[in-house]
Amino acid sequence: MKKVIVGNHAVSWGVQLARTEVISAYPITPQTQVVEQLSEMCASGELNARFIKVESEHSAMAACMGASAAGARAFTATSSQGLALMHELLHWAAGARHPIVMADINRSLGPGWNIWTEQTDSLAQRDTGWVQLYCETNQEVLDTTIMSFRLAEQVNLPVMLVLDAFYLSHTAEPVDIPDRELVDAFLPKRQARLKLDTAEPHSFNALVPPASYMEMRHALQEAMREARTAFDEVEEEWEQRFGRRYGAVEAYHTDDADLVLVTSGTVTSTARHVIDQRRAAGERVGLVKIKMFRPFPTETLRAALAGIARVAVLDRNLSPGRGGIFAEELRAALYDVPAEDRPQVYGYVLGLGGRDIRPDTIDTVIERTRAAAAPDREDLWVGLLGDDGAPATTGRAQTSADSLPGVEA
Amino acid sequence: MSQIMIKDALQQRELMTSGHLACPGCGGALAMRMVLKELGERTIVTMPACCWSVIAGPYPTASVQVPVYHTAFETGAAVASGIRAALDMRGDTDTTVMVWAGDGGTFDIGLQALSGAAERNENILYVCYDNEAYMNTGIQRSSATPWGAWTTTTPVAQPQANPKKDIMAIMAAHRIPYAATATPAYPTDLVAKVRRAKSVRGTRFLHILAPCPPGWKYADERSMELARLAVRARIFPMLEVEDGQHWRFTMDHPGDPVEPYVRAQGRFRHLDDAQIALVQERVDARWTELLGRVMN
Numbered sequence: 001m002k003k004v005i006v007g008n009h010a011v012s013w014g015v016q017l018a019r020t021e022v023i024s025a026y027p028i029t030p031q032t033q034v035v036e037q038l039s040e041m042c043a044s045g046e047l048n049a050r051f052i053k054v055e056s057e058h059s060a061m062a063a064c065m066g067a068s069a070a071g072a073r074a075f076t077a078t079s080s081q082g083l084a085l086m087h088e089l090l091h092w093a094a095g096a097r098h099p100i101v102m103a104d105i106n107r108s109l110g111p112g113w114n115i116w117t118e119q120t121d122s123l124a125q126r127d128t129g130w131v132q133l134y135c136e137t138n139q140e141v142l143d144t145t146i147m148s149f150r151l152a153e154q155v156n157l158p159v160m161l162v163l164d165a166f167y168l169s170h171t172a173e174p175v176d177i178p179d180r181e182l183v184d185a186f187l188p189k190r191q192a193r194l195k196l197d198t199a200e201p202h203s204f205n206a207l208v209p210p211a212s213y214m215e216m217r218h219a220l221q222e223a224m225r226e227a228r229t230a231f232d233e234v235e236e237e238w239e240q241r242f243g244r245r246y247g248a249v250e251a252y253h254t255d256d257a258d259l260v261l262v263t264s265g266t267v268t269s270t271a272r273h274v275i276d277q278r279r280a281a282g283e284r285v286g287l288v289k290i291k292m293f294r295p296f297p298t299e300t301l302r303a304a305l306a307g308i309a310r311v312a313v314l315d316r317n318l319s320p321g322r323g324g325i326f327a328e329e330l331r332a333a334l335y336d337v338p339a340e341d342r343p344q345v346y347g348y349v350l351g352l353g354g355r356d357i358r359p360d361t362i363d364t365v366i367e368r369t370r371a372a373a374a375p376d377r378e379d380l381w382v383g384l385l386g387d388d389g390a391p392a393t394t395g396r397a398q399t400s401a402d403s404l405p406g407v408e409a
Numbered sequence: 410m411s412q413i414m415i416k417d418a419l420q421q422r423e424l425m426t427s428g429h430l431a432c433p434g435c436g437g438a439l440a441m442r443m444v445l446k447e448l449g450e451r452t453i454v455t456m457p458a459c460c461w462s463v464i465a466g467p468y469p470t471a472s473v474q475v476p477v478y479h480t481a482f483e484t485g486a487a488v489a490s491g492i493r494a495a496l497d498m499r500g501d502t503d504t505t506v507m508v509w510a511g512d513g514g515t516f517d518i519g520l521q522a523l524s525g526a527a528e529r530n531e532n533i534l535y536v537c538y539d540n541e542a543y544m545n546t547g548i549q550r551s552s553a554t555p556w557g558a559w560t561t562t563t564p565v566a567q568p569q570a571n572p573k574k575d576i577m578a579i580m581a582a583h584r585i586p587y588a589a590t591a592t593p594a595y596p597t598d599l600v601a602k603v604r605r606a607k608s609v610r611g612t613r614f615l616h617i618l619a620p621c622p623p624g625w626k627y628a629d630e631r632s633m634e635l636a637r638l639a640v641r642a643r644i645f646p647m648l649e650v651e652d653g654q655h656w657r658f659t660m661d662h663p664g665d666p667v668e669p670y671v672r673a674q675g676r677f678r679h680l681d682d683a684q685i686a687l688v689q690e691r692v693d694a695r696w697t698e699l700l701g702r703v704m705n
Contacts, residue, residue, distance in 0.1 A: 021495065021498045022498060024494075048498075050497055052491065054487060054522075054525055055522070055525030058522070059484070060487075062484035062487035062491065063488065065480065065484075066494075066495070067492065069491075069492065071495055072494065074491070092481055196453050196495075198451045198452065198504055203466075203473075204476075204477065205478065206462075206465060206471065206479055207463060207466070207479075208468045209467055212468055212469075
């Protein structure tokens with residue numbers, strides 16, 4: 001069944017089709033539509049689930065932990081400040097190996113108050129032990145929601161699926177909604193190996209001395225390793241059943257490329273458009289989309305990018321004092337690629353707080369990457385307003401020796 | 410109260426084992442033992458950070474024989490809500506889901522989640538065993554610490570300056586179906602309240618006074634004596650509150666002077682006669698206020 005739905009409702013549909021048993025959430029823009037529709041689905045009986053309308057995101061995650069520990073399939077959704085408030089329990093959920101699925105609608109963090117898209121909220125949770133999957137379209141959102149439950153329950157790790165505020169959350173696109181029976185066959189009822197059960201009492205998350213803690217963290221790391229291959233298997237099966245797959249990493253026109261953009265989220269679609277135009281003009285440019293951020297698909301990215309001269313990373317996020325987060329992770333992943341195959345990584349920070357990333361913004365990135373003999377020490381900011389209030393092309397690199405118009409040295 | 414009555418009142422089953430890690434004389438350990446006896450095996454417990462995070466035993470041991478979910482400090486009531494929802498979804502509406510939290514996890518950091526769960530009238534039993542400070546971290550004041558008490562963060566030169574938070578009034582204001590105070594010093598009263606709580610649907614709250622020898626500074630063997638003094642002196646009255654509106658006493662409170670209770674504890678050693686008189690005044694004022702509620 002095809003329906004024209006916004007990204008938030010694509011999440012809700014995925015949660016419904018997954019026969020989620022316990023939902024717990026708190027409203028926050030731009031996530032709210034997810035739980036509004038789930039409330040409707042629970043009220044109408046379309047979804048047989050308990051919906052716990054908690055007093056905070058912190059309690060939303062806590063309730064999901066309790067439900068998951070008791071064997072239920074549990075879901076929540078949030079954004080920005082809400083995700084930051086959950087931070088403590090993201091560690092707890094992963095450490096306790098709860099296969100909770102959460103949708104994070106990427107939104108910038110305050111202050112000042114800004115409800116528009118930016119990836120810093122989710123990327124700031126990178127060390128919590130959650131699988132992170134970024135989406136480009138509403139179809140991908142729905143498919144990823146259902147696949148996330150399967151992946152989570154296979155490896156006993158929580159999964160965060162991530163979509164851009166407004167560009168997906170509030171934008172309607174045609175989405176093929178799979179038949180319930182087919183989804184049931186793909187995603188059977190959860191069978192928890194261990195759960196809170198009075199017939200078989202266990203103690204969960206008890207005090208752990210140094211003699212055991214490290215092994216538990218190692219098991220978490222191993223589960224992440226397992227998640228990397230399990231994701232490919234889950235997608236393989238999804239493709240067999242539903243005819244669609246996305247890849248932990250997608251390479252687009254990279255075979256003969258001498259310059260490749262690296263993107264995640266909806267900026268990928270804009271970048272595809274730019275690549276198509278430039279390809280039509282005979283330019284050897286390509287694109288690599290990163291869907292999976294945790295576990296970081298290091299080997300896949302090395303294979304996709306080795307031998308390409310220049311890689312430009314578009315980071316709609318910021319680690320203050322360092323720069324774009326995807327660029328930094330990518331540099332580490334490529335560091336020991338043999339020198340003759342190792343790409344130069346150019347980092348660009350752009351689109352923060354929902355600032356537009358337009359085709360001409362990406363043109364600027366490509367032009368700048370072509371023009372600079374080597375990457376700057378620090379990632380360049382693109383789209384900053386100049387001192388006169390007009391958009392500067394790129395700006396404020398500490399060591400830029402280039403003299404493109406609008407570049408501040 | 411004769412020993413025979415107590416023996417008859419308490420179930421013979423033991424769901425708490427020896428070898429637990431409580432300090433000698435711990436009121437919180439005794440409270441758990443009695444509560445579990447009455448609740449029975451069909452109980453799931455979640456414990457936010459508190460003394461019991463230790464007492465329950467380190468991995469891979471456990472000193473209670475029911476499922477336990479240890480959780481973060483401020484999350485007891487929310488985790489219990491999730492457990493309840495999952496049990497309900499698999500058709501199990503009978504198993505008791507119990508939060509077992511200290512005063513810090515209840516009065517302070519866990520109050521928001523508790524308020525949320527109580528407002529939703531979640532079908533859970535929330536037990537606060539109150540030892541009147543953050544004892545597990547080494548005796549720091551909480552909002553359950555009584556006026557005038559020494560703790561490591563309220564030193565003698567600047568002892569606890571605020572009155573103990575009235576958690577029962579807060580819970581009553583949520584109009585939950587059942588709330589009660591208790592202490593293991595009166596086992597029959599405690600067990601009757603647990604039995605009552607177990608039979609009620611919705612949010613149930615038990616506030617248990619749990620004397621703490623190392624935190625209150627007295628000899629191990631005096632825990633029950635001190636708890637009785639607290640009740641008799643109307644410092645910790647034995648109450649039941651139904652639907653947040655119907656308050657009643659569950660035993661007599663003769664109104665013994667507070668002085669023997671205060672003098673017995675090192676945490677009050679710095680208080681002079683005038684200050685103890687002030688404690689008495691405050692207890693009397695609260696009692697008068699409480700009588701107003703009970704009479705209604």
